[in-house]
Amino acid sequence: MVIKFIKEHIVFAFVLLACIILRLMPLFNYQFTLDELSGIDRTHFNSFGELIEKGVKIDAHPALVQVLIYYISQFFGYTNWIIKLPFLLCSFGAVIYTYFFCLKNFSKQVANVAAVIFSFSLVFVFYAPIARMYISGVFFSIALLYYFFEIFFLHNYKKSNYFFLGMFALLSALNQHINGLFAFTVYASGLLFLNKTNFKAYAITLSCVILAYLPHLPVTFYQLSIGGIGYEQGGWLAKPEITSVLDFLTILFGTGKTYLIFLVLIVACFVLNKKINFNKKQAYLLIIFLVNYFVVYLYSVFNAPIFQNSVMLFSGVAMVVLISSLLDLKNKMAFNAVLAIIAGTLIFKSYYKKDYYHQCVRTVFEYQFERTVELKKNYGDENVYPIFVDCDEVMKGIYFKKYNSKFDCKSSADSITISLKYFSEFVASLKADYLVLASSYPLQQAVAMEYYPYLIENTQTQGINYKLYSNKKEDAAKVVEGESIIYTANLFDKKDLQFKERSAMVMGKTSFSLPVDSANEYPFDAIVALNKITSKEGQVILFKAGLKLNSTKNKVSACISMNDTIQSKMYSFNANPVGDFVIKKDSTITIFTSSYCGTDYKKIKDKAKCTAFIWNSAKETFSLTGFELNTIDYWPQKWNFWE
Template identity: 30%
Template sequence: MDKISANSTFRISLKQEHVLLALILFVGACLRIVAAYSLSLSNDELSALTRARYDSFSSMIENGVFIDFHPAGIQSLIYYWIKIVGDHPFVFRLPFLFSGVLTVYLIYALGKKWFGSFTALFSAALFSTFQFSILYSVFARPYSPGLLFGLIAVYAWTILFFPEKITNLKRPNLFWWVIFTSSMIGCTHTHYFSFVFAGGLGLTGLFFIRKDLAKQYFVSGAIILIAFLPEWEIFQKQLGTGDIGGWLASPGVWYLPQFILHIFNDSKSLTAGILVLAVPGVVSLIRSGKWNKFHTIGLTWFLFSFLTAYLYSIFRHPVIQFSTLYFSFPFLLFILGSGIEFIVSTLNRSYTVVLLTLIIGCAHTVFSKELFSRSQFGVFKDIAIDIQKWEQEFGKGKVKTVINVINPEYINYYFRKLNYEPDVIQWKIEDRKQLQHFSMLLDSLSAPYFCFAWSNSGHPYEMIRMLREKYPVLLKKNAYYNSATYLFSEAGVSICEDPSTRIFYNVKSGSWEDRGAEDKDSVYFTLDSLHTFGPGYKKPLSDFGSTGYLLLTSRIDFKTDLQQMDASVVISFDSSSVPKEYHSLSLEECNLQPGRWQRAYFTRVIPNKVNPELILNSYLYNRGGHFIEFKNFEITIENWDDPYSN
């Protein structure tokens, strides 16, 4: 008869346990291999790849690390890795993929030492199959190696500090001191929040240190700090270019529940199912006295990482992201797994819970979250393929293209892989002057088709209205998460409807008319020192419906001899005549050709949760009292693609 696993509540033979572990590792490896091979490189991965393309290591540090906000470890690995094996996407991700698969095993190994077989297998099954852990296991970024280093350090720390957890120590203590110290060094050189985790681990050791370990522990700590000294100069340089955060939004009070929902595939039903079992189980653990020091340590490490990131984000600059908590969230899984074990341990063949977790997690990730068929982040490979396909289908010379990305090298990486050079006429349209130049460029084009693509980069929605005036037909589109491609044409059958609202201001009648014709050049109105407010349009937001992603555009032609002026187009959403949201466009930013008629566009997204009390209010405001001529005042409201839903 097979030996029973050493767990007082979970009855399973070692053979069954090893079969379950092998199945978990197999499923986890398969999901990660397919993801690493099939998914586009992300913006951050392409950024790291681009910043590694320098002839010398010192140039890479100066130009590729100082401008980043991560330690140099992973960027250094990438620098040498692509020189040795090349930059094929799958090969590029291999070290991170390997780290991710090994992490699944380490979660099991550590979980078994701390809590027993059920919690170990259950936590490994969760980590193996849910999208959050899969994606960050394969991204060529610091997350997978950082977590791997952290778990190795904790495993070695457990062997050194808690010999009662070791049944068969085959290695001398010196070996584990080397493993512990080198893994902690790895944490400090990988990511600043894997450094935070390592700091929490180091501080925890002070509460459990024995006299016979004190000397080795402090020597190890000194070695870790000395090994970080080369990073200190880099850290200071990075702080010199700005804070380590600041480009993110501040976290709300519900950030932690949102994170827990996210790690379980953003599924309320899956999250509720796990918490309904785990929370009563944890409470019962505490009441029964079975809550032990490892539960406390694991929960403390998770909360330490969370509170460090959260409080820094509140009181200094926002740095917290879900990925920030990647280095400590396995310990949250241990707590949940322990609670569930307490509830299900009395069931006959309770190991089937682990098997069901593996099956449900895998099925939900693949079929509900559509890991391999729906983009989970801004893509580049898919966009490059779309552009190549459309230019070849309609004729390269007949399709002009604009691509909005943070760095053209990111998308050019995939064009080089496709051995294709697109007909790009402009990159990265962000500010108002670039938008005005784009408007003038459109007027000069004779090509019958126009492709607009973007990924992971803000783009002015005014471009959509400009394009649809020149190319009114939307022939094709592919909307991904935080990225999209659109093909417009001068003629043909559009795949989407015209704007649901399109009205012009009739100067002669002084009223707004639905779908009217543009005024003749001779029909215009003026604003001056006696007339500072122009015509305005008001309408309850509830009249536009509450579904869809609605774009509101105010368009106006203007002419002035002045180069500087204080006049604007205003869009506000009011309640009881008080603006709840106020947006304005300075016409001075659009005034590139004084003395000539110029066209200004101003687009804003209508709040998607429509408050029936809010009133749309769009008007002209000539604060400076300048003499300005206006005509063709138009307002359009149209459905468009939500960039964060695909």
């Protein structure tokens, strides 16, 4: 029976086998993401009730995944692969359900295309091992559609179909709220298909789902009262653009320009088939996706931002099936060519171009402990000091135990990772020859280079940003490249910067000095169009200034402002005063400030003017001896990963 099945579905068998092998190869090397560690942080409770009250309600998600992780950790501890395994199994389940869903409702060709997309498209590869609600939601969503279509399109009224329809609807609702929205819209659409034959069973199933979900309602209402994770709610998420759906679809089908291959192949299929088929099943899939998209989009725009590509995957399964259905060909040779192109393109993109294994399997949260233990063995325990900018007590508890080591370090809760002033003072006072910075920002890196001028190790992937600095001159020969500086300008190489002439400035061949008196609040500035010095979101503008002070209580600041000069509107303002840095014995000091190109970059890049200036707020006397503006391509492996 099994051999016969494999022979009949040999292509799918190869696809599924390849999917399983590729995802399980790094099984024992997978490391936790920050999202997973956040979930693990909420497992230290003594009872189920305490878990719900203190570990689930405070989060933005329903209980299912948190409860699952809680009980796994109770029995097996925090072993990475054991916690991740159920989610990897869900990813395989999604591929299997997708294949049979398409096989029953469309054709074997469509089923193979859809299985290939779910197996090899980067977004599904990326989320497959992550122990959060994303890949489980994909599994629940496609399973939900499978049983919904069994009942309402294939008219298969077996009791088991109603049971599993209800079960996966409930699991979706308990998995993630937007996953629950998808289940709700699918279930609500069933009202349009009711007749005498299916009404009673459907009503009973719906009633059972509602009753089963009732105990969770207090948690849901509490979480909804908090709102979203947008700026106004104290979060980080920006409101989406109406075109965000296009960005999502680009990611769904392989990232980058891969969608163009799908478009070309769809057109080729239309030409070869000499007709365009679009039936009610395809119409349903399109409508259910659009309804979910617009509900999430409108809620995000008019209430609180919740739109993220990760949570759109739940309704995105409908789009994957829809696009796959447009790639149906009767000519076997032509179809095999189409399937080979899609599979080859997605595998190449995910595992070679995006280098998934190298970029994503390991994360900075564990790597920073693993590598620091090695460095301390090599250079001496007291001679290497680590500052982990993105690290908490949970990580320390897990990884100190895992690597059988415990060392002094600074982490997220320490003032030096929050305050640049304390960071500067701490780094300036260190006695160690080597400084580790993990997940650090360009401003922190610039300060560190003042005292540890030799960057001798720089590990950067999508999941890791780990740097080792040295203050030993003999390490000058070991220096490696740091963050890429894509633009630099100063008084001797002005490029696009516009300076005002200063008659008091004394210019040398490689240095200058501008005396500033107490009458001058804004003694020097440089203006440049934002689109002249930056090119994409994620880049950082770093302003560096050198000063010769006459007082240790000087309040001079380095500032960057982003302004729309036509509308007289300020987009952002960043400033760091002298007090954030350490004055040298000769009364000189180097000060910095930075401006991050955030999620609104595309909106403002062609309208904004960047002004870097010195603000003498207390109107004191000093000399300006350095002025440099750099654009840093900060951690591009992370910020540009989905492009």
